[in-house]
Amino acid sequence: MRSPRPSRAEAGLGSPGAGGGHPELLARELPILADVEEPWGVGFQTWAPEPRAVDQVLEHRPAAVIFSFGDPSPFVDRVHEAGVAVLLQVTDLEEAGQAMDLGADLIVAQGTESGGHGARHGRSTLPFVLVVVDLVAPAPGL
Secondary structure (H helix, E strand, O other), rough: OOOOOOOOOOOOOOOOEEOOOOHHHHHHHHHHHOOOOEEEEEEEEOOOOOOOHHHHHOOOOOHHHEEEEOOOOHHHHHHHOOOEEEEEEEOOOHHHHHHHOOOOOEEEEOOOOHHOOOOOOOOHHHHHHHHHHHHOOOOEEE
16 A cells, blocks of 8 residues: 655655756756656756756756755855755865855755765864854754
């Protein structure tokens, strides 16, 4: 027997990875997502997308855009101006401070257990999350 469908407050945020923001991939996938009733987002490897890829995503009105592994500053204002939440994944305390300064709506702390992608000063997830949550308060951290 299937469990009942969660309410929006209980549901997760579906977020296909856009990687470098390949226009063909986005043109194929974004119209499908735009028809979904639940909130959704798109994740970018921050060092890779062209600004037009971010604009292509914003045309479809996601709930959030997620940036990981690089300097998100060229993209944050354009996402916020579109009324979309900015989620920034951070791998060290310097990136967490930058995420706060940029006005991230949610800061995601990634420890080395996920392969250490982008971690310059690698910390394990549990102690890293605790430090980041304290550092970024009152902004939400996860």
